[in-house]
Amino acid sequence: YNRPVIGGKSFTAVAINCASKAGEWIKTKIGNYTSLSLKYSPTDLVTEVDKGSEMMIRNLVLTHFPHHSFLGEEGVEPGPEASAKALNSFRDAEYLWVVDPIDGTTNFVHGFPFFSVSIALSYRGEVIVGVVYDPMRDELFVAEKGKGAYVHGKPMRTSTESTLSESLLATGFPADQKVALPLNMKGLQALAPQVRNIRSGGSAALHMAYVACGRLTGFWEIGLNSWDLAAGSLLVSESGGRVTDYKGDPYNLGVRNVIATNGAIHEQLVDELAKV
Ligand code: 2AM
Ligand code: CA
Ligand code: CA
Ligand code: CA
Numbered sequence: 110y111n112r113p114v115i116g117g118k119s120f121t122a123v124a125i126n127c128a129s130k131a132g133e134w135i136k137t138k139i140g141n142y143t144s145l146s147l148k149y150s151p152t153d154l155v156t157e158v159d160k161g162s163e164m165m166i167r168n169l170v171l172t173h174f175p176h177h178s179f180l181g182e183e184g185v186e187p188g189p190e191a192s193a194k195a196l197n198s199f200r201d202a203e204y205l206w207v208v209d210p211i212d213g214t215t216n217f218v219h220g221f222p223f224f225s226v227s228i229a230l231s232y233r234g235e236v237i238v239g240v241v242y243d244p245m246r247d248e249l250f251v252a253e254k255g256k257g258a259y260v261h262g263k264p265m266r267t268s269t270e271s272t273l274s275e276s277l278l279a280t281g282f283p284a285d286q287k288v289a290l291p292l293n294m295k296g297l298q299a300l301a302p303q304v305r306n307i308r309s310g311g312s313a314a315l316h317m318a319y320v321a322c323g324r325l326t327g328f329w330e331i332g333l334n335s336w337d338l339a340a341g342s343l344l345v346s347e348s349g350g351r352v353t354d355y356k357g358d359p360y361n362l363g364v365r366n367v368i369a370t371n372g373a374i375h376e377q378l379v380d381e382l383a384k385v
Contacts, residue, residue, distance in 0.1 A: 118173050120174075120204075120230050120237070120238050121238050121240070121251065121253055123169065123170060123173050123174070124228045124229075124230060124238050124240040124251075125240055125249065125251060126169065127165070127166040127169050127170060127226075127228055127240075128166075128226045128227075128228050128240045128241070128242035128249065129242055129249065130165060130169070131162040131165050131166050131210060131226045131242075132225075132226045132242045132243075132244030133244060134158075134161070134162065134165065135158055135162055135211060135217065135224075135226070135244055136244040136245065138156075138158045138217075139217065139220055139222075140220055142156040142157060142158045142217075142218070143157060144156060144157045145218060148187035149187035149188050149284070150284060152215070152284055153187060153284060154214045154215055154218055155183065155214060156214065156217070156218065158211065158217065159182075159183050159210050159211045159214055160183050160210070161210075162210035162211055162226065163181040163182070163183040163184065163208060163210035165210075166181070166206075166208050166210060166226075166228065167179055167181060167184075167208070170206050170208075174204065176204075177203075177204040177205070177206060177230075178199050178202040178203075178204065178205040178206070179205070179206045179208070180195060180196065180199055180205060180206065180207050180208065180335065180336065181206075181207075181208040181209070181210060181336065182208070182209050182210065182334065182336045183210060189285075189332070189334075189365075192334045192335070193363070196334075196335050196362060196363060200234070202233075203232065203233060204230060204231070204232055205230070205231045205234075206228065206229070206230050207228075207229040207230075207231060207236075207335050207336050207339040207340075207362065208227065208228050208229070208336055209225075209226070209227040209228075209314060209336035209337055210226060211224055211225075211226065212224060212225045212226070212227045212241075212312045212313060212314040212315065212336075212337060213225060213310075213311045213312030213314075213315065215311055216310075216311045216312065221311065222245040222246075223243075223245070223310045223311055223312055223315060224243075224244075224245075224311070224312050224315070225241050225242060225243050225244075225312050225314045225315040225318070226240075226241070226242045226244070227240075227241050227314035227336060227337065227339070227340045227341065228240045228241075228242075228340055229336075229339030229340040229342075229343065231339065231362060234361065234362060235254070236254065236339050236340070236342055236343045236362070237253065237254040237343075238251075238252070238253055238254070238340075238343070239251070239252045239258075239339065239340035239341065239342065239343030239344050239347075240252075240340055241314045241315060241317070241318040241340050241341055241344060243315055243318070248260060248261065248318075249261055250265070250318040250321060250322070250344050251344075252321070252340075252343040252344045252346075252347040252348070253343075253347070254343060254347070255347075256347070257347050257348075258321055258343070258344050258347035258348045260318075260322050265321050265322045265323070265344070265347075265348040266322075266323060266348055266349050267320060267321060267322075267323055267345065267348045267349045267350035267370075267371035267372060268323035268324075268325075268326050268371045269323075269371070269373070270326045270371065270373065270374060271373040271374065272374070272377075273300070273303045273304050273374060273377050273378070273381070274303065274304065274305065275305060275326070276304045276305055276326035276327060276374055277304070277305050277306055277307075277308065277324075277325055277326050278300065278304050278306075278307045278308070278325065278326060278327050278328065278329070278378075279307065279308045279309060279310060279316045279319070279320075279325050279327075279328045280293065280296070280297065280307060280309055280328065280329050280330055281309055281311065281313055281316070281330040281333075282309065283330070283331045283332040284332065285331075285332050289331040289332040292331060292385065293330075293331050295385035296329065296381075296382050296385050298385075299381055299382075299384065299385050300378075300381055300382075303381070308325070313328075313330055313333050313337040313338060313341065313367075314337055314338070314340060314341045316328040316330075316341070316369075317338065317340075317341020317342065317344055317345055317352075317369055318341055318344050320341075320344075320345050320348075320350055320369050320370065320371065321341070321344035321345045321347075321348040321350060322348065323348075323371070326370060326371055326374055327368070327369060327370035327371065327374055327375070327378050328367070328368075328369045328370070329355075329366075329367060329368045329369070329378065329382060330366070330367055331355075331365070331366045332365055332366065333364075333365055333366075333367060334365065335362045335363070338352075338360070338364065338367055339362060341369070342360045342367075342369070345369045345370075346360070349371070349372060350369060350370055350371050350372050350375075351369070351370055351371075351372045351375045352367065352368070352369045353367075353368050353369075353375070353379065354366055354367065354368070355367075355368060355379070355382060355383070356379075356383075357375075357376070357379040368382065
């Protein structure tokens with residue numbers, strides 16, 4: 110894989126530009142958005158800022174790369190079936206941008222300062238660029254396939270804990286209250302007594318970035334979508350960590366139930382979650 114450059118603009122440069130522009134704008138909109146609506150359920154929120162951020166990113170990407178495909182959360186009908194269908198409709202795409210314009214909308218709406226912009230570029234289904242931007246801390250996480258991962262230009266490595274008892278983990282509470290949420294509660298109950306502690310920040314993409322830079326030992330969550338995980342998956346793998354589905358099979362864009370770790374505790378976490 111060679112760093113691709115078209116018209117003097119690298120894919121990565123465009124991704125960074127999109128994430129920082131959108132992030133700066135989102136930051137000005139905290140406590141200042143005008144329309145809040147429910148998508149799929151009372152917990153599934155969207156604002157005009159989600160839509161505006163996605164439009165900003167989409168326009169910028171397609172201006173630079175008009176022949177690329179684009180998959181953004183707010184361009185897809187709500188609900189898990191539509192998400193899977195949308196991703197599947199791009200299975201033959203060469204270059205596909207996979208974008209979450211605000212990951213952590215609930216936090217954005219409540220003014221809880223933990224959300225991010227997540228932008229990934231995949232080539233024939235494999236993520237080659239991943240950018241996650243946290244506008245509140247002005248932290249920019251960038252990875253390129255085969256070229257490592259960086260936070261503001263500084264190389265990132267995952268943490269070194271090798272046992273669950275030394276581990277700081279994160280998870281998220283799934284929206285699906287019938288199957289996924291109870292399953293996750295069982296996982297929590299099994300893991301909580303075994304680990305140092307567990308956090309739930311509310312942005313899957315930012316949790317993945319925190320695994321990549323070693324602030325978290327690992328992260329797991331059920332029922333996510335491609336745009337939540339695509340960028341973060343490359344951050345983690347390029348930082349020396351591991352990203353798989355619940356069974357321990359390698360990450361791909363279709364993975365909804367994710368386990369991401371520093372590598373050292375990966376099998377232990379997969380095993381513990383398999384027991385519940
Ligand atoms: P979002 O803020 O972009 O919607 C938090 O646990 C994670 O779950 C976030 O990445 C959040 O992304 C996602 N999330 C929130 N509501 C969801 C829903 N109804 N279905 C699937 N994912 C959701
Ligand atoms: Ca959402
Ligand atoms: Ca999301
Ligand atoms: Ca979102």
